[in-house]
Amino acid sequence: MLNQTEISQIRNFNRDYTKLLGILNKKVLDTPLSWTEGRVLLEISFNNDKTPIEVANNLKLDKSYTSRILNRFEKKGIVNKSPSAKDSRSIELSLTATGQELVKELNARSDQQIKDLLKDLSIDEQRQFFQAMTTLDNLLFTRK
Template sequence: MTADDGPLTTTDALVQLSFRIQRVLAATAAEHDLSVIQLRLLGILRDRTPGMVELGRFLGLDKSSMTGLVSRAEKRGLVERSPSPDDGRAVRVALTPPGRELTAHCTAEVDRRIAALTDHLTPAQRTRLTTLATTLVHAPTD
């Protein structure tokens, strides 16, 4: 927004911010020959080893799409499947050591790029933004 632009509505501000964040994710993913959905998969696996159904819920994908996504990541050596200890028919998905290394690198790059978007904010404004964004992320959905 330039000095001549008027204030945005809440909807416009959030949509335009989401576009900027998506550009950050797309650029980071592209630099590592990943799609945005592959980058999201790696990000989800940073701190958990979910089953395929749970992964599908996180990513909004059906079973066949999840199978293809995980298979492609597995072929690249980024993830591995293992039997679920709770259900013999289910599998869990986890990062491999190379997948963990790539995920850490991409996470640092996304963190750096998003931090650059907020460099002009005061610490109090950053804290407020984080609080508001967290509230929106955890809000019930339709």
């Protein structure tokens, strides 16, 4: 088991890392979308014909809140709502051309954010970074 000092170091890292990502997000994400709106948009972009309730469940958002976000998106011409064939209580969401553009832009910005994160590292260090992150990912997520 890890000792107290090591646990503190992990806590420090977590704090610093989330802070760093938060700062980069603030800087990079000067889009017309809030953070949650961005997540909703990306969630819809993953596969088409997603329903509002799926979005809400996957992102653990209140369904009422989600509904309002989607209304905004519709008003802004980012998503289309079409009645679901399977369940007439429900709705199928799809991105408009504008929405797809916005997704592209968000993705490009997120990529740039990562590049910024690594820009002061040498090629070799970037490889080390990637390797270490992959280790964490395997231990925490992938192997589950």
